[in-house]
Amino acid sequence: MTPLASDAQRRLEERRAAIERALPEAPTSTAWRELAETEAALDRIEHGTYGRCESCDGAIGRQRLLALPAIRHCIACSPFASRG
Numbered sequence: 001m002t003p004l005a006s007d008a009q010r011r012l013e014e015r016r017a018a019i020e021r022a023l024p025e026a027p028t029s030t031a032w033r034e035l036a037e038t039e040a041a042l043d044r045i046e047h048g049t050y051g052r053c054e055s056c057d058g059a060i061g062r063q064r065l066l067a068l069p070a071i072r073h074c075i076a077c078s079p080f081a082s083r084g
């Protein structure tokens with residue numbers, strides 16, 4: 001596992017725990033979606049595909065992953081420039 005992936009794994013696990021603590025109080029669709037995206041990113045780390053764009057299979061880019069650890073797409077493929 002790369003240092004970037006292992007750092008992301010730690011951050012994503014912390015985020016998942018925080019979402020799971022908050023969900024009983026505020027079970028919003030946004031929180032459920034973020035939980036699903038966080039778990040999907042953890043799966044990608046486990047399968048060695050973390051950091052690869054799901055559309056073009058290109059590298060997502062370190063700065064983008066640091067800012068948005070659960071991101072699925074590179075900037076070129078993102079449906080939303082800032083958060084896709």
Ligand SMILES: [Zn+2]
Pocket residue numbers: 053054055056057058073074075076077078
């Ligand atoms: Zn892409």
